[in-house]
Each structure stands twice: as C-alpha cells, then as structure tokens.
Amino acid sequence: MGFVPFTWPFTPALSPLLRRGAREKNFIFMKVQVKNLRKEFGKTVAVDNISFSFDSGHVFGFVGPNGAGKTTTMRIISTIEEPTSGDVMLNGISICEEPELARRVVGYVPDTLPAHADITVHEYLDFYARAYGLRGKKRTQAVEAIEEFTNVIGIREKHLKALSKGMKQRVSLGRALVYDPDVLVLDEPAAGLDPRARVELRELLMLLAERKKAILISSHILTELTEICNGVVIIERGKILETGTIDDVLKKSAPRRTVAVRLLDGHHHQNPQLLKELLQTPHVENARDVANEIHFELSGDESAACDILGGLISKKFKVIEFRQTKTNLEDIFMNVTKGGVQ
Amino acid sequence: MTATFSKLKTHFTNWREWELNPIVIKELRQAVRSWAVTGMLLLFLTVLFITSLTFLVTQSFQVEANLQLGGAMFSAFMVILAGASVFFIPLYVGVRVAAERQENNPDLLYVSTLSPACIIRGKFLCGAYMALLFFSACMPFMAFTNLLRGVDLPTVFFILFYLFLVVCAANMIAIFFACLPMSRPFKILLVIYGLFQSFALLVPLVRVSFQLMSSGVGAMMSGRNFWVGTLTFVGIGMAITGLFFVLSVALISPPSANRALPVRIYLTAIWLLGGLLSFSWVVQTGMAPWMLAWTYPTFALMMFALLVTVSNSDQISLRVRRTIPKSGLKRALAFVLFNGAAGGLVWVATILVATFFLTWQILLAFPKSMIDSSASNWFVTTTAYAFAYALTALFIHRKFLSKRPPKLAGVIAVLLAGAWAIVPSIVLFFLNQLSWKSVEGLQLGNVFNVFSLRDDDQRLYHLYFAFGWLLLMILINAKWFVRQVKNFQPLNRTQSPPVINEISPAA
Numbered sequence: 042m043g044f045v046p047f048t049w050p051f052t053p054a055l056s057p058l059l060r061r062g063a064r065e066k067n068f069i070f071m072k073v074q075v076k077n078l079r080k081e082f083g084k085t086v087a088v089d090n091i092s093f094s095f096d097s098g099h100v101f102g103f104v105g106p107n108g109a110g111k112t113t114t115m116r117i118i119s120t121i122e123e124p125t126s127g128d129v130m131l132n133g134i135s136i137c138e139e140p141e142l143a144r145r146v147v148g149y150v151p152d153t154l155p156a157h158a159d160i161t162v163h164e165y166l167d168f169y170a171r172a173y174g175l176r177g178k179k180r181t182q183a184v185e186a187i188e189e190f191t192n193v194i195g196i197r198e199k200h201l202k203a204l205s206k207g208m209k210q211r212v213s214l215g216r217a218l219v220y221d222p223d224v225l226v227l228d229e230p231a232a233g234l235d236p237r238a239r240v241e242l243r244e245l246l247m248l249l250a251e252r253k254k255a256i257l258i259s260s261h262i263l264t265e266l267t268e269i270c271n272g273v274v275i276i277e278r279g280k281i282l283e284t285g286t287i288d289d290v291l292k293k294s295a296p297r298r299t300v301a302v303r304l305l306d307g308h309h310h311q312n313p314q315l316l317k318e319l320l321q322t323p324h325v326e327n328a329r330d331v332a333n334e335i336h337f338e339l340s341g342d343e344s345a346a347c348d349i350l351g352g353l354i355s356k357k358f359k360v361i362e363f364r365q366t367k368t369n370l371e372d373i374f375m376n377v378t379k380g381g382v383q
Numbered sequence: 384m385t386a387t388f389s390k391l392k393t394h395f396t397n398w399r400e401w402e403l404n405p406i407v408i409k410e411l412r413q414a415v416r417s418w419a420v421t422g423m424l425l426l427f428l429t430v431l432f433i434t435s436l437t438f439l440v441t442q443s444f445q446v447e448a449n450l451q452l453g454g455a456m457f458s459a460f461m462v463i464l465a466g467a468s469v470f471f472i473p474l475y476v477g478v479r480v481a482a483e484r485q486e487n488n489p490d491l492l493y494v495s496t497l498s499p500a501c502i503i504r505g506k507f508l509c510g511a512y513m514a515l516l517f518f519s520a521c522m523p524f525m526a527f528t529n530l531l532r533g534v535d536l537p538t539v540f541f542i543l544f545y546l547f548l549v550v551c552a553a554n555m556i557a558i559f560f561a562c563l564p565m566s567r568p569f570k571i572l573l574v575i576y577g578l579f580q581s582f583a584l585l586v587p588l589v590r591v592s593f594q595l596m597s598s599g600v601g602a603m604m605s606g607r608n609f610w611v612g613t614l615t616f617v618g619i620g621m622a623i624t625g626l627f628f629v630l631s632v633a634l635i636s637p638p639s640a641n642r643a644l645p646v647r648i649y650l651t652a653i654w655l656l657g658g659l660l661s662f663s664w665v666v667q668t669g670m671a672p673w674m675l676a677w678t679y680p681t682f683a684l685m686m687f688a689l690l691v692t693v694s695n696s697d698q699i700s701l702r703v704r705r706t707i708p709k710s711g712l713k714r715a716l717a718f719v720l721f722n723g724a725a726g727g728l729v730w731v732a733t734i735l736v737a738t739f740f741l742t743w744q745i746l747l748a749f750p751k752s753m754i755d756s757s758a759s760n761w762f763v764t765t766t767a768y769a770f771a772y773a774l775t776a777l778f779i780h781r782k783f784l785s786k787r788p789p790k791l792a793g794v795i796a797v798l799l800a801g802a803w804a805i806v807p808s809i810v811l812f813f814l815n816q817l818s819w820k821s822v823e824g825l826q827l828g829n830v831f832n833v834f835s836l837r838d839d840d841q842r843l844y845h846l847y848f849a850f851g852w853l854l855l856m857i858l859i860n861a862k863w864f865v866r867q868v869k870n871f872q873p874l875n876r877t878q879s880p881p882v883i884n885e886i887s888p889a890a
Contacts (some may be wrong), residue, residue, distance in 0.1 A: 123700075135701065137701045138702055139702075158417070159412075159413040159414075168408065172492060172497045173496050176400055176402060
C-alpha cells in the first residue's frame with residue numbers, strides 16, 4: 042500500500058461537548074472507557090461486566106477465542122448494540138445516553154464485508170462521506186484522500202460485489218475512515234487477507250496510531266498484534282482474563298524468562314560441562330540441552346543474566362550466543378484461555 | 384423558539400450548500416445501475432410503443448373517424464402505467480430496504496449519523512423519483528392522445544396526479560413492510576401478499592380513472608364538490624402515507640430511542656384533524672353520521688395501538704430519561720406520549736373515551752340523525768374487552784414471563800382473545816353432539832360473540848362482564864401503574880461526566 046502523506050481534509054463538526062478533550066495540534070485526545078459492560082441475549086451472557094480503557098495514539102488488541110464476546114463488545118462501543126448494563130464513555134460522552142454524538146467519533150470496521158449491490162467503490166465511499174455530513178469540496182477531497190490512503194484508486198469504478206475479500210476489507214476500512222473518526226474499532230480486519238495485505242494493513246494501522254487515533258483491534262493472528270499493539274485485553278466467556286500493556290501482560294503471564302546459550306562451533310563437547318556449571322548457578326532452573334543449545338529458565342532480572350554470562354566467559358566457555366527467547370502473545374493466549382464459549 | 388428561528392435562518396441563507404438526501408443519491412445511483420430498473424423501463428416503453436402502434440394501425444383500417452380513439456388509447460396507457468408503477472416501484476423500493484435491513488446484520492447506514500427519519504425519507508423520495516421517471520416516460524404517449532379525440536388535457540394531468548399519489552402511498556407501505564423485524568421467509572410471504580393487494584388496489588384505481596375520463600375533469604373543475612372530494616382524497620392519502628412514515632421511522636430507530644413519541648404525536652394530530660374535518664362535514668350537510676367516518680377508523684387504529692402499547696418495555700432507557708421534562712405538567716404529558724406501556728394505555732384510553740364522548744354528543748345534538756344504541760353498546764363493550772385482554776396480558780407477562788421480551792405481552796393479548804373465542808366454541812361443539820347451535824348463544828368473555836348476538840339483554844350481560852373484568856384488571860395492575868408513574872423521572876446525575884484532559888504517555 043503506498044502511503045501518501047496527506048493532511049486530513051475534514052474534522053467533523055462536533056458539538057462543544059465532544060470537544061472537551063484536550064486539543065493537540067490536529068487531533069482531539071480521546072479516552073475510551075469501557076465500564077462494567079454487560080450484554081445478555083436471552084439467558085446467554087455474551088459480555089460479563091468487563092472494564093478497560095484505551096486512548097489516542099494507542100493500538101489496543103482485543104483477543105479471545107470464538108464466542109468470547111469480542112464482536113459484541115466492539116458493536117456496543119460502536120453504538121450498534123446497546124448494553125444490558127454498564128456503559129462506554131468517549132471523553133465522558135456516554136454511548137447509551139448520546140449514541141448519535143458518540144457515533145460521530147467512532148469508525149467501525151465490522152467482520153462482515155460491504156455487500157451493496159449496483160454500487161461502485163467510489164460511490165460507496167462518497168455515500169458514507171455524505172452520510173457523515175461532509176459537504177461539497179471537503180467531501181470530494183476526503184473521498185479522494187481516503188481512496189489514496191487505502192490504495193483503492195485503481196478499483197474505484199469497480200462494483201463492490203466484484204471485489205476480492207482483501208479489496209472489500211480495504212473499502213470497509215476506507216468507509217470507517219472517511220469522516221476522520223478519532224476512535225477506530227476494527228473487528229478481525231486481517232481475516233482472509235494474504236500475507237502482503239496483512240503487512241500493509243499493519244503498516245496502515247501504525248500510521249493511524251501515529252495520527253493519534255485510538256484503535257481497538259481484534260484478531261486471531263496474535264503474532265501481528267504483538268508487533269503493533271501497545272496494550273491487550275484477553276477475554277473468554279465474556280470475562281476479562283488479562284489486560285494491560287503488552288509488556289506487563291507478558292511479564293505477568295511469564296515471570297521466568299527462558300535463556301538460550303550457544304557455544305562456538307567445534308566446542309559443543311563443552312555442553313555437558315556448561316550444563317553442569319549452569320545447574321550450580323543461582324537463579325537458574327530447568328537447564329537442558331536442546332539441539333546443541335543449552336536452554337534454561339532464569340528467575341532473576343536482567344542483571345542476573347549479565348552475571349551469568351560474565352561467569353561463563355570468565356570460565357573460558359566459548360559463548361557465541363546468549364539470548365533471551367521471547368514469550369509471545371500466542372503463548373500467553375494459549376496459557377490463559379481454555380477455549381470455552383458461552 | 385428563537386433557536387429554531389435562527390437555525391432555519393442559517394439553513395436558508397446557506398442555500399448554496401444544500402444537498403440532496405444522501406440516501407436518495409445512493410439509491411438513484413443504484414437504480415441507474417440496476418438491471419431490474421433498466422429492464423423494466425425498457426419493457427415499459429416497448430409495451431407503450433407497441434400499444435400505440437396497434438391502436439393507430441387498427442384505426443387506419445376503419446373508414447369512419449373514431450371520436451373516442453384518444454380516450455381508448457389513454458385508458459390503455461393508464462392501465463400500463465398503473466400496472467408498472469403500482470406493482471414494480473413499491474416492490475423494488477421494498478426489496479431494497481429489506482435487503483439492507485436484516486436483523487442479524489444491520490447495515491451500517493442505519494448506524495451512521497443519518498437520522499432514521501432521514502433514511503426513510505430518502506427511501507421514500509427515491510420511490511417518488513422513480514415514479515416520476517416512469518410517469519415522464521409515459522407522458523409523451525399520454526399527451527399525444529389529447530391530439531386525438533376522447534380525452535381532455537386536464538383529465539390527463541389530473542389522473543396522472545391521482546395515480547402518482549397512490550404510487551407514493553404504496554411506496555411508503557412497502558417501506559413499512561420491509562422495515563418490519565421479520566425473517567426472510569416471512570418477508571417473502573409479505574411480498575406475495577403485497578402483490579395481491581396491489582392488484583386489488585389496481586382495479587378500483589382504473590375504475591375511478593375511467594369514470595373521471597367519461598365525465599371529463601375539465602367540465603367538473605368549476606364545481607365545489609369536485610375540489611372538496613379531491614382535497615379529501617389528497618388529505619386521506621397524505622395522512623396514510625404520513626402514518627406509515629412515522630411507523631417505519633419508529634421501526635428502524637434503536638430500541639432505546641423514544642420510538643413512541645413521534646407515532647403518538649402524529650396519531651393524536653391526525654385524530655384531531657380528522658375529527659375537525661368530520662365535524663365540518665356534519666355542520667355543512669346537517670348529517671351527524673358523518674362523524675362515524677372518524678369514529679370507526681379511530682377505533683380500529685386504537686385497537687392496533689393498544690396491542691403495540693402493551694408490547695412496550697417498562698424500563699425507560701437513559702436516552703429517554705435524559706429528555707423527560709422536570710416541570711410537573713410537561714412531565715405528565717410526556718408520560719402519556721413517551722415510551723412505556725403505562726403511559727400508552729392512558730393515551731389510548733383518553734383518545735377512545737374522547738372519541739366516543741364527542742361522537743355521542745354530536746349525534747345527540749343533531750336530532751335528525753338515527754342513533755343506533757346497539758352500535759354504541761358494541762363500541763363500549765368491545766373497548767372494555769380490549770382493555771381487559773391487554774391488562775390481563777400485561778399481568779401475565781409481568782408475573783410469569785418477566786424475563787421474556789416485552790413484545791410477548793402483545794402476543795398474549797391476541798392469544799387470549801383468540802383462545803377465548805375458539806376453545807369454548809370447540810368444547811360446546813362436542814358437548815352438543817357436534818352442533819354449532821350453542822355457539823351462537825351467549826359466551827361471556829368472547830369479544831367476537833358480541834357481534835353475533837341479536838338479543839339486547841345478552842349484549843348488556845357482555846357489557847357488565849367486560850366492565851367487571853376490566854375493573855378487576857385495573858385493580859390488579861394499579862400497583863404496577865403507580866410504580867411506572869413514580870419511576871417516570873428525569874435523569875438525575877449525581878455528578879457531571881468526567882472531563883478528560885490528561886495526555887497519555889503514548890500520545
């Protein structure tokens with residue numbers, strides 16, 4: 042996707058109420074607070090009293106197995122569903138009390154793709170620009186800019202129904218961005234995209250975060266979320282299991298770091314000796330030989346790791362690699378969730 | 384008032400920035416690309432062309448001049464236009480609304496900043512523009528008939544205007560049906576039913592057009608009765624269109640919105656206007672039964688309104704509570720007009736009692752009018768039964784099915800009336816050796832039995848029974864009603880919403 046730097050042509054004419062967030066250059070600082078949200082469908086509790094918050098410039102990952110309540114929560118934040126109890130505040134504006142006002146600042150990309158008949162990409166985006174109150178030249182500029190931003194210029198005269206899934210996903214994102222919302226809620230935007238499109242989407246989201254959008258994104262591709270998200274909420278059966286910044290969640294869920302040590306080729310005969318040495322070292326546990334590498338769990342902090350490395354070198358071990366193997370979001374997800382649905 | 388005036392002033396001074404309803408633009412763009420519309424228009428033009436050619440070629444074989452050729456051709460064009468516009472346009476508009484309005488996947492245009500009224504207006508206007516397209520395609524053919532003999536130009540334009548109004552009303556009804564929260568199979572059944580109804584509408588429509596043609600509108604235009612009749616027709620057409628408009632808007636509004644308010648205000652307004660219109664007819668003609676032209680439709684409408692009212696939730700959403708007035712008098716009015724079953728019952732009861740009282744007084748004031756006491760008995764008994772069923776349904780829902788959706792109360796009310804009419808009849812049929820004779824006798828509690836009875840005493844028993852039952856239900860539901868009145872309070876914030884000013888580290 043070719044990213045063209047452009048100035049956003051439109052700022053929605055919001056009431057002063059919405060403008061009470063602090064103004065920072067070309068954006069409004071938004072704080073999204075999900076408060077004790079609960080949604081029942083008959084006897085099924087889809088979302089069970091969840092609370093979290095995220096704000097401008099943050100990409101917040103929303104992770105959970107199928108049926109965990111992610112889509113319902115996102116639909117509530119986007120004012121499509123109404124909560125049974127609880128509320129979502131956008132800079133203090135309640136989505137329950139003032140959904141029309143809240144709707145102006147939230148852009149929602151649903152997990153379903155646009156399927157309007159007999160309409161081209163350009164007309165579709167133009168319609169939503171009109172629907173959100175953009176008039177005249179401002180609208181033309183906004184639509185053109187967004188077509189460029191989402192790289193759909195080449196397909197702007199194509200019918201929506203004739204597009205591939207990836208293209209429809211871009212159009213859907215363009216639709217959500219066309220009126221320049223301050224909060225973006227993206228439900229599985231990477232689902233069904235090819236690897237290139239995923240990378241492009243990731244770059245696009247990072248660019249949007251730089252533009253100080255508050256972004257909530259759900260995805261099953263957790264490795265990608267680890268790279269772009271500042272924070273994460275892990276949800277299962279409508280309840281939050283973990284929440285916080287990515288680093289906090291990683292630390293919390295994996296308090297011990299795994300370290301791998303590799304000796305210079307031709308010195309692997311020293312491995313048993315190294316293993317023995319490590320097992321006698323404080324803070325080291327569960328040391329084992331894994332394919333010519335020694336892996337061990339370190340219960341101490343980074344200075345403890347530094348001391349161990351210094352000790353090994355002083356004892357003439359030919360260490361060529363001493364690295365910490367990272368625990369990723371996928372590992373944590375697998376650890377904390379049980380795969381249950383409501 | 385000043386704010387509204389200044390808003391209007393700004394609106395009109397910025398006329399250069401006026402733009403069409405976004406929905407109209409989108410719908411018309413889609414219509415232009417749609418094979419259905421293009422195909423139908425081409426077919427329509429072909430049929431018109433072949434029809435006119437057939438008429439002219441047939442005429443060329445006749446020796447004598449046909450003085451009614453223009454009229455005959457116009458009639459044929461009228462039938463073709465009526466068929467195309469009454470069947471196709473409402474069907475197209477309805478299907479388009481239904482396709483975008485699915486229960487499991489609501490289209491995002493319904494959650495944009497466009498108001499529900501703007502969306503419905505856009506859909507309706509799209510239908511009107513399409514009707515104009517078909518009418519303008521037909522216009523040259525129809526105007527041509529005026530060059531032949533048998534039809535005058537005012538008749539051509541008047542019939543087109545009259546047909547256009549009918550198409551607009553049919554469009555609005557189609558939009559309303561498309562907005563109903565039903566699954567696709569039910570909607571398909573509705574489409575089939577709608578097509579049959581369109582056909583039923585087409586026959587009287589064509590008949591009236593033929594009558595107008597034979598009389599000639601030009602000749603009737605100087606008469607007062609013609610204009611009174613025309614204005615009444617236009618008024619009724621607009622009232623029906625408006626009613627389905629507000630109902631459609633209510634249907635697509637979110638459940639937490641004040642859906643009842645515009646509907647109740649609109650119904651109250653047309654009830655008042657209709658009453659005034661009927662009364663003016665009574666005064667002009669000196670015939671009091673003109674009042675009944677207002678009383679019976681009001682009664683029918685209020686019976687539907689009662690069903691919808693009992694299906695309202697007791698919980699008032701935050702959005703609605705935010706708009707409840709603080710002043711006592713305004714709040715009392717809001718209680719009657721806002722969402723909620725309790726207020727709705729008061730509203731229906733007020734309108735029915737006022738209708739009955741006014742009709743009765745006017746009938747009494749005109750001694751020449753024949754007052755049928757059995758009709759008044761029937762009216763009062765049926766009303767009392769309807770309220771008794773409704774209150775019983777509310778009680779059953781509240782006590783035994785409180786976790787189920789509130790619309791179940793309306794279903795219970797219908798089932799109650801139906802079961803009370805059918806079950807005793809079937810039992811009596813078997814008890815009386817497969818004879819229906821006993822069914823024709825007195826069956827207290829069965830509202831339909833009121834219509835079949837001929838004995839005045841038995842009708843009176845029904846009246847007493849209905850009022851007894853109603854009184855009992857009022858007592859049973861009194862506590863709930865008082866609670867609803869007490870709960871109808873404006874939102875009282877303990878603290879104002881937080882003002883977020885801090886910038887996060889990431890920002």
